[in-house]
Amino acid sequence: MTDALTIAGVTLSSRLFIGTAGYPNQRIMVDAIAASGADLVTLSVRRISLQGHGSDTVRLLAGRRFLPNTAGCETARDAILTAQLAREALGTDWIKVEVIGDRETLYPDVGELLAATRELVDDGFVVLPYCNDDPVVCARLADLGAAAVMPMGSLIGSGMGVANPGNLELICARSPVPVIVDAGIGTASDAVIAMECGASGVLLNTAVAKADDPVRMAHAMRYAVKAGWNARQAGRIARRGRAEPSSPQLGLVGS
Amino acid sequence: MKLIVNGQERDSAAATLDALWREETAELDLPNTKGFAIALNGKVVRQPDWAKTSLSDDDRVEIIRAFAGG
Numbered sequence: 001m002t003d004a005l006t007i008a009g010v011t012l013s014s015r016l017f018i019g020t021a022g023y024p025n026q027r028i029m030v031d032a033i034a035a036s037g038a039d040l041v042t043l044s045v046r047r048i049s050l051q052g053h054g055s056d057t058v059r060l061l062a063g064r065r066f067l068p069n070t071a072g073c074e075t076a077r078d079a080i081l082t083a084q085l086a087r088e089a090l091g092t093d094w095i096k097v098e099v100i101g102d103r104e105t106l107y108p109d110v111g112e113l114l115a116a117t118r119e120l121v122d123d124g125f126v127v128l129p130y131c132n133d134d135p136v137v138c139a140r141l142a143d144l145g146a147a148a149v150m151p152m153g154s155l156i157g158s159g160m161g162v163a164n165p166g167n168l169e170l171i172c173a174r175s176p177v178p179v180i181v182d183a184g185i186g187t188a189s190d191a192v193i194a195m196e197c198g199a200s201g202v203l204l205n206t207a208v209a210k211a212d213d214p215v216r217m218a219h220a221m222r223y224a225v226k227a228g229w230n231a232r233q234a235g236r237i238a239r240r241g242r243a244e245p246s247s248p249q250l251g252l253v254g255s
Numbered sequence: 256m257k258l259i260v261n262g263q264e265r266d267s268a269a270a271t272l273d274a275l276w277r278e279e280t281a282e283l284d285l286p287n288t289k290g291f292a293i294a295l296n297g298k299v300v301r302q303p304d305w306a307k308t309s310l311s312d313d314d315r316v317e318i319i320r321a322f323a324g325g
Contacts, residue, residue, distance in 0.1 A: 004291075019324060019325030020323040020324060021325045022323070022325070023323075029323070040283070041312040042324050042325055043321045043322065043324045044321070044322045044323065044324025044325075045292075045319050045320075045321060045322065046319060046320065047261040047262070047317065047318065047319055048261070048279065048280065048283075048318050048319065048320050056320065057323050058289060058290035058321050059289075059290075059303075063303050067319065068321060068324070069324050069325070070286050071324055071325065081294060081297060081317075082319075085292040085293075085294055085299055085301045085319045086292070086321065088283070088292035088293075088299050088301060088302070089289075089290050089319065089320065091322055136298065138276065139278065156325075165312070168312075179279035184298040189311075203270055204313070205325030206325065228282075
């Protein structure tokens with residue numbers, strides 16, 4: 001299948017985007033990301049500390065396309081400065097905008113998210129906002145110029161999968177920009193369901209980083225995203241409430 | 256001079272952003288500035304301008320690096 005995902009004029013080699021946080025060690029992170037086949041990897045931006053843990057992430061991932069995030073920001077103002085710092089640090093104008101409204105659920109603050117998206121689009125960023133699985137919010141973000149929308153499958157880090165497949169179907173059917181399901185993926189079948197709902201891609205981190213065998217789970221996710229995409233493109237059969245024999249009914253042996 | 260660096264008060268002799276950068280990262284043994292960025296009073300200062308950007312009392316400086324993230 002050659003039907004690749006294109007965002008803001010850039011064609012990506014995989015519909016799976018993967019995070020770089022929380023792996024047992026950096027070797028496993030690098031191997032898992034290689035096994036995932038993802039070419040877009042997410043990073044965060046943090047104040048420096050002399051402890052230096054995680055310091056080599058950028059060098060270790062040279063050659064991949066970076067999608068820095070504004071994770072942890074609670075206001076549009078902080079998210080905008082974080083995005084501008086990320087652009088300077090990494091030389092990319094792509095940004096995953098995340099503005100958190102509640103530390104407990106990590107639900108987005110929609111008002112701040114819309115404000116940050118508007119301003120960052122004006123500033124020339126390719127904006128991919130992490131947002132609620134709400135068709136209206138997704139539409140507003142696309143109206144403001146978001147290059148893709150990234151509704152949550154379920155709560156960040158929860159592994160609860162796609163909590164509302166009906167909403168996701170609606171969002172995907174109506175969105176003028178690619179829909180990337182971000183957050184909540186727990187295992188391969190969750191990624192398949194997201195793609196079967198019509199998503200253009202999946203962004204995940206914890207499901208791979210915290211699996212017993214991250215490299216193997218990354219491999220599973222790579223094929224789950226492809227399987228879900230192909231199933232969606234192929235078109236599933238209608239559900240029916242009764243059996244329909246698949247073998248011919250003529251020429252049965254016996255009476 | 257009193258600065259606020261990454262949210263903490265700091266007494267520094269650094270006259271420019273570049274001097275402060277070298278002071279703050281001396282122990283990190285960095286080959287280059289890739290993956291790092293600095294904001295002064297809420298505005299990003301591009302790396303080529305660090306040496307010509309002077310500091311004054313009560314300046315707020317953010318020095319960041321790209322880090323693992325999801």
